[in-house]
Amino acid sequence: MDHQKNKLYQWRDCLEFNINTVHDLYSQYINKRQVDMVSSFGFGRGIATHAEGMYIHTKDGRKILDFTGGQGVLSHGHNHPRILKVRQDFQDEKRMEVHKHFFSPYMAALAHNIAQLLPGDLNISFFCNSGAEAVEGAVKLAYKYHDGKRKYILHSDISFHGKLLVTGGLGGSPEFHFPFPTIPHIESFTFDDIESIKSAVTRLKTEKGESDIYAIILEPFNASSLSQCSTAFLQELRQICNRENIVLIFDEIYSGWAKAGDLFYFFKHDVIPDILTYSKSFGGGKSSISGYTTRTPIFKGAYGSTRDAILHSTTYNGYGEETVTAIEAINIIIEEDYVSKSKHIGQVLHAGLNNLKTKYPDLISEVNGSGSLNGVVFNKDMYPALKAALNFVPGDLFKDEGFLGKLMTAAVMSDLFNSHGILTSFGENKNITLFVAPSLICTDEHIKTFIDALDNTLGKGKLKLLVAFATQKFLKT
Numbered sequence: 001m002d003h004q005k006n007k008l009y010q011w012r013d014c015l016e017f018n019i020n021t022v023h024d025l026y027s028q029y030i031n032k033r034q035v036d037m038v039s040s041f042g043f044g045r046g047i048a049t050h051a052e053g054m055y056i057h058t059k060d061g062r063k064i065l066d067f068t069g070g071q072g073v074l075s076h077g078h079n080h081p082r083i084l085k086v087r088q089d090f091q092d093e094k095r096m097e098v099h100k101h102f103f104s105p106y107m108a109a110l111a112h113n114i115a116q117l118l119p120g121d122l123n124i125s126f127f128c129n130s131g132a133e134a135v136e137g138a139v140k141l142a143y144k145y146h147d148g149k150r151k152y153i154l155h156s157d158i159s160f161h162g163k164l165l166v167t168g169g170l171g172g173s174p175e176f177h178f179p180f181p182t183i184p185h186i187e188s189f190t191f192d193d194i195e196s197i198k199s200a201v202t203r204l205k206t207e208k209g210e211s212d213i214y215a216i217i218l219e220p221f222n223a224s225s226l227s228q229c230s231t232a233f234l235q236e237l238r239q240i241c242n243r244e245n246i247v248l249i250f251d252e253i254y255s256g257w258a259k260a261g262d263l264f265y266f267f268k269h270d271v272i273p274d275i276l277t278y279s280k281s282f283g284g285g286k287s288s289i290s291g292y293t294t295r296t297p298i299f300k301g302a303y304g305s306t307r308d309a310i311l312h313s314t315t316y317n318g319y320g321e322e323t324v325t326a327i328e329a330i331n332i333i334i335e336e337d338y339v340s341k342s343k344h345i346g347q348v349l350h351a352g353l354n355n356l357k358t359k360y361p362d363l364i365s366e367v368n369g370s371g372s373l374n375g376v377v378f379n380k381d382m383y384p385a386l387k388a389a390l391n392f393v394p395g396d397l398f399k400d401e402g403f404l405g406k407l408m409t410a411a412v413m414s415d416l417f418n419s420h421g422i423l424t425s426f427g428e429n430k431n432i433t434l435f436v437a438p439s440l441i442c443t444d445e446h447i448k449t450f451i452d453a454l455d456n457t458l459g460k461g462k463l464k465l466l467v468a469f470a471t472q473k474f475l476k477t
């Protein structure tokens with residue numbers, strides 16, 4: 001049956017699209033509401049042509065300083081030359097991408113390298129493609145380690161682990177306002193509160209008085225709210241998990257690979273998890289690769305028998321080019337000392353942001369973060385008046401509570417982009433933080449440019465920024 005409706009595009013056709021064509025195609029074939037939301041910002045009305053290092057170039061000739069760090073993916077910046085070379089070499093030499101019948105020397109080397117960098121017996125790795133997939137693999141591993149005999153998993157009230165059914169159920173993020181089905185017996189504890197862990201551990205026992213909890217999962221550094229667990233909390237948590245034989249999972253998908261100031265945030269606290277999940281900059285900004293690494297006894301207990309050895313697998317486990325990209329990404333992180341870079345970026349950024357907090361006490365209520373993952377929280381005292389004023393604005397965007405909560409941050413982001421060519425993003429949490437999380441190749445000069453621009457933006461005043469943002473949506477060209 002011939003059912004083709006229109007001609008098919010070639011990939012180079014895309015380079016000729018203007019923004020209206022892209023919006024139309026998104027509206028028709030992807031998600032119309034996404035177009036409404038993102039096109040409220042200047043960047044939603046531009047087309048990126050190429051990107052290099054800290055910069056994105058647009059079709060209208062702008063050179064945008066990217067201070068988002070690509071939502072955690074771009075620690076190496078855009079198109080790092082070493083990452084590109086590895087991929088080009090791999091292609092030019094026609095290396096074998098995948099075959100289930102041959103062992104992958106690349107995957108073997110990647111797993112070896114990770115084991116060298118992680119402490120203790122965190123030795124056994126599994127690679128997949130998205131963060132949520134890594135977390136689901138970790139949860140399965142913990143459940144299987146207990147042979148399906150324990151019922152409960154605990155997660156923090158401040159958490160984000162992904163948007164699949166299991167990981168969605170394990171998230172405490174406000175993004176999850178719809179009750180999708182998930183795995184049973186999920187219980188929540190309060191972030192960084194050891195008493196709430198103790199109370200759950202005391203409560204969730206079998207009839208024999210043994211622990212009925214197979215795993216506790218948390219982000220020691222929650223990137224979306226920039227909340228950090230204390231050393232005392234993490235160390236006591238580790239002791240409880242040891243005593244009760246509960247598998248402790250640290251999700252460092254966002255904070256890992258030097259972004260929060262140490263190679264992994266947990267290094268700072270001298271506490272070793274049973275399973276670690278990671279992703280994002282692990283792929284050097286080019287490869288969608290994620291993974292978990294577990295302690296040898298946990299892996300043996302779960303999948304150590306021949307019968308159970310491949311209870312967990314995926315088609316896209318360790319594709320060649322993805323894997324060699326990750327090998328190179330890690331080697332860059334180590335050889336170019338991204339840990340020191342991240343710490344330095346954190347210090348310089350905090351100094352600049354705290355100066356602005358002193359200068360604009362009516363606007364900035366908080367500056368927080370660690371390493372290159374930082375944020376600014378704005379005062380919310382304008383929202384009630386603004387909400388009333390925006391009721392007459394056509395369309396439903398400004399009537400959405402979630403969007404209104406983001407307005408001040410959105411207004412600042414918008415001015416940074418429109419007036420200064422700087423791209424930022426916001427965190428999805430109760431404070432709606434302006435994310436200031438540049439790549440780890442960011443220099444002091446980039447930070448100065450950013451701080452001067454933010455100073456100029458904030459100097460315009462809250463009202464002017466909010467009105468400019470609210471009206472620009474209806475004045476778009």
Ligand SMILES: Cc1ncc(COP(=O)(O)O)c(C=O)c1O
Pocket residue numbers: 129130131132133135160161162163219223251252253254255279
């Ligand atoms: C801590 C954490 N875990 C899991 C995920 C999910 O990763 P993905 O979006 O690749 O599924 C994210 C994504 O941002 C994350 O930050």
